[in-house]
Amino acid sequence: RMLGPGNIVEHEASPGLFQRCVVVDQSDGLLLRRDAEDAEPFQAPPGAVRPQPPDVPSGFSGQLKVGQLVEASTADGWARGTWLEPVLGSAAPLSVQLLAEGGEVSVSEADVRPALDWVEGAWVERLHESAPKPDEAPPTELPAEPAQPPVEPAPEAAPESPPPAAAPPAS
Numbered sequence: 001r002m003l004g005p006g007n008i009v010e011h012e013a014s015p016g017l018f019q020r021c022v023v024v025d026q027s028d029g030l031l032l033r034r035d036a037e038d039a040e041p042f043q044a045p046p047g048a049v050r051p052q053p054p055d056v057p058s059g060f061s062g063q064l065k066v067g068q069l070v071e072a073s074t075a076d077g078w079a080r081g082t083w084l085e086p087v088l089g090s091a092a093p094l095s096v097q098l099l100a101e102g103g104e105v106s107v108s109e110a111d112v113r114p115a116l117d118w119v120e121g122a123w124v125e126r127l128h129e130s131a132p133k134p135d136e137a138p139p140t141e142l143p144a145e146p147a148q149p150p151v152e153p154a155p156e157a158a159p160e161s162p163p164p165a166a167a168p169p170a171s
Contacts, residue, residue, distance in 0.1 A: 002051045003026050003049065004023060004026070005023050005024060005026065007051075008020060008021070008022060008035070009021055009023060009050065010049070010050050010052060010053070010077075011044050013076075013077065016080035016081075016099050017077050017078070018050075019076070019078075020034070021035060021044075024041045025041075030043065030046055031043060031044075032049070051118065053113065053114075053123065054116075056112075056113045056114070060109075061094060061109045064083045066085050067082050068083045069083075070082070070096060070114065071115050071116075072096040072107045072111060072112050073107065073110075073112070074105060078113070079105075080098070080099050080100065081096035081098040081105070084096065084104065094112060115127075
């Protein structure tokens, strides 16, 4: 079981930031501890926990396209961001624009992995932030023209009388 005590999982600490944790207990909610011996255990909602992602495929960084969604290793955990144009001649040519935190980080090949969502017990790669997660409904399309309110028939009225005559111009 993924959520059994002692298992390694990832907790989405904030949108797009995944921290490695150990399941401490699940008898009274889900109790996790960050992957550090001195970290205090904390309650986590099950929807914010996923198993540890699979190993990064060999040659993954060489197949990336500019603008593709990835996860980059940071001091706080794995953060989602978009892959940037490589900087030729740079000591760290691999760069990611972080989504939630903002800013740009330079990473080594070992510090970048696919952006994956855990959906109904399976991993689904997310290539672009704008794409809805598989368990989300696509955005509702708005009509091209604003909807007109229905026109209700006017109540029966007395026959119209001619409009009043315009007043003669003042002299």
